[in-house]
Amino acid sequence: MRGKNLFKQDFNPYKNKIKKPKPRYRTKEEIVDDESKKRYTIIAAPDNFSFVENPEETIVFINNLEKCYLTRERVYVNLQNVTALDYSAVTVLLSVMFSFKARNIKFNGNFPKNENLAQMLIDSEFFKFLSRQITDKLEYTVGKANQIFTRANKEVNSELGLPVMIEASRTIWGKERTCKGLQRTLLELMQNTNNHASINQKGEKHWWLSINHDRTHKKVTFIFVDYGVGIFESLKNKPTDNKWYGWFEKLTDKLFVGENNDIFKLLLEGEMHLTVTGQHFRGKGLPGIKQVLDRNQISNLKIISNNVSADVADNKYLRLKNQFSGTFVTWELNESNVNAPWIM
Amino acid sequence: MDNVTVLVKDFSITPGSRELDEGKRAHTGEDFRDNFLEPAFKNILETNSKLTVNLDGTIGYGTSWLEEVFGGLARRYGNDIVLSKLNFISEEEPYLIDDILDYIKNA
Numbered sequence: 001m002r003g004k005n006l007f008k009q010d011f012n013p014y015k016n017k018i019k020k021p022k023p024r025y026r027t028k029e030e031i032v033d034d035e036s037k038k039r040y041t042i043i044a045a046p047d048n049f050s051f052v053e054n055p056e057e058t059i060v061f062i063n064n065l066e067k068c069y070l071t072r073e074r075v076y077v078n079l080q081n082v083t084a085l086d087y088s089a090v091t092v093l094l095s096v097m098f099s100f101k102a103r104n105i106k107f108n109g110n111f112p113k114n115e116n117l118a119q120m121l122i123d124s125e126f127f128k129f130l131s132r133q134i135t136d137k138l139e140y141t142v143g144k145a146n147q148i149f150t151r152a153n154k155e156v157n158s159e160l161g162l163p164v165m166i167e168a169s170r171t172i173w174g175k176e177r178t179c180k181g182l183q184r185t186l187l188e189l190m191q192n193t194n195n196h197a198s199i200n201q202k203g204e205k206h207w208w209l210s211i212n213h214d215r216t217h218k219k220v221t222f223i224f225v226d227y228g229v230g231i232f233e234s235l236k237n238k239p240t241d242n243k244w245y246g247w248f249e250k251l252t253d254k255l256f257v258g259e260n261n262d263i264f265k266l267l268l269e270g271e272m273h274l275t276v277t278g279q280h281f282r283g284k285g286l287p288g289i290k291q292v293l294d295r296n297q298i299s300n301l302k303i304i305s306n307n308v309s310a311d312v313a314d315n316k317y318l319r320l321k322n323q324f325s326g327t328f329v330t331w332e333l334n335e336s337n338v339n340a341p342w343i344m
Numbered sequence: 345m346d347n348v349t350v351l352v353k354d355f356s357i358t359p360g361s362r363e364l365d366e367g368k369r370a371h372t373g374e375d376f377r378d379n380f381l382e383p384a385f386k387n388i389l390e391t392n393s394k395l396t397v398n399l400d401g402t403i404g405y406g407t408s409w410l411e412e413v414f415g416g417l418a419r420r421y422g423n424d425i426v427l428s429k430l431n432f433i434s435e436e437e438p439y440l441i442d443d444i445l446d447y448i449k450n451a
Contacts, residue, residue: 155366155367155368155369155370156361156366156369156370157360157367157369157370158356158358158359158360158367158370158371158406159358159360159369159371160369161358161403162357162358162403165403178403178404178436179403179404180403180404180405180436180437181404182404183358183403183404183405183406184404184405184406184407187360187361187404187405187408187409188406188408190361191361191362191366191406191408194361194366194367195366202366203365203366284407284408284411285407285408340436343353343357343401343402
């Protein structure tokens with residue numbers, strides 16, 4: 001029996017909702033829904049569903065989904081009990097849903113009971129795309145450019161920075177402004193995914209960029225995620241002719257280093273580059289993004305990769321109990337950030 | 345022969361990543377170096393002229409683009425020759441010039 005696919009409803013499920021007394025027996029819809037769930041592996045989202053605020057449980061959730069993805073198991077995501085949800089979680093849900101559907105694996109679930117949180121998912125166009133057939137494509141675009149906008153690609157697309165910058169600066173300053181640090185951040189991350197997310201070859205993994213405009217507080221939040229091998233796993237697998245080959249031994253020869261969280265701090269601050277390669281990092285790669293933060297061109301930079309969670313802006317580098325295979329980055333652009341007259 | 349200026353914005357206002365295989369809309373350093381910078385560089389190579397690269401007028405740079413362009417040129421022609429023949433203008437992001445000089449020296 002085919003179940004009622006709640007995700008296929010491309011409308012607000014709470015509209016015109018009339019409270020009815022709870023019936024003694026299951027309703028027809030509940031029976032259909034229960035039967036539908038039997039065919040799926042049910043995975044509950046964390047109550048506090050946020051990569052930023054609750055990375056440990058969110059990583060467990062992603063890892064459970066990944067297991068199903070690899071074994072081609074149908075998944076039913078239980079969102080009913082979610083009490084807190086942010087755009088980092090919405091981006092995870094969107095990217096995971098696209099990955100499942102692109103492999104033609106069934107992906108279903110329910111709405112959060114909290115109406116505001118359900119609306120947040122609806123606004124992201126998550127439900128709209130759940131009802132559609134999705135093929136494995138190079139690029140996906142979801143949402144509206146000046147609201148919640150999500151873009152995925154396997155390649156570097158430097159042109160993307162132009163409309164993103166125009167929309168973000170209109171939200172923040174009410175007019176177009178040039179934000180060179182924003183473009184550098186986007187480029188370094190896209191290039192990082194394209195070059196390093198897969199050990200085997202370039203351009204194998206998608207990156208996902210979600211942009212959320214907050215007009216009230218005049219700020220724009222960016223979320224970038226890939227499900228590659230992550231920063232430390234990528235470093236571990238450098239070929240012998242790569243300048244980073246044997247980096248750990250070179251590093252421990254010269255510096256006292258502890259766990260990955262300590263190493264990550266050295267990496268972002270350029271110390272690791274200097275120690276391992278003997279050269280100044282000159283803003284290359286991830287340290288280049290830290291430099292953008294230090295120049296006040298962006299704010300609130302946070303990075304999660306493998307077993308490290310870094311609140312770079314607050315200089316807090318934590319080791320996680322759970323391992324995230326991939327790289328998650330979030331940052332903000334607001335009124336206080338360095339900007340210049342529009343270039344055109 | 346007069347000194348020559350190359351404006352990056354004539355190539356693209358969205359210069360992107362390093363190599364051609366990284367994307368159809370990546371506006372790569374490899375493309376800029378091979379099709380804009382190097383032809384102009386060759387023209388002044390045997391003369392007393394200098395080539396000025398004006399970096400202003402774009403929405404920003406990734407480091408790999410800069411390294412591929414200028415480090416890449418130095419790998420072909422030698423660090424000293426490239427350093428002696430190139431000048432830079434970067435009023436919008438003055439710190440880029442130090443980075444570029446370092447890419448050339450360490451190419």
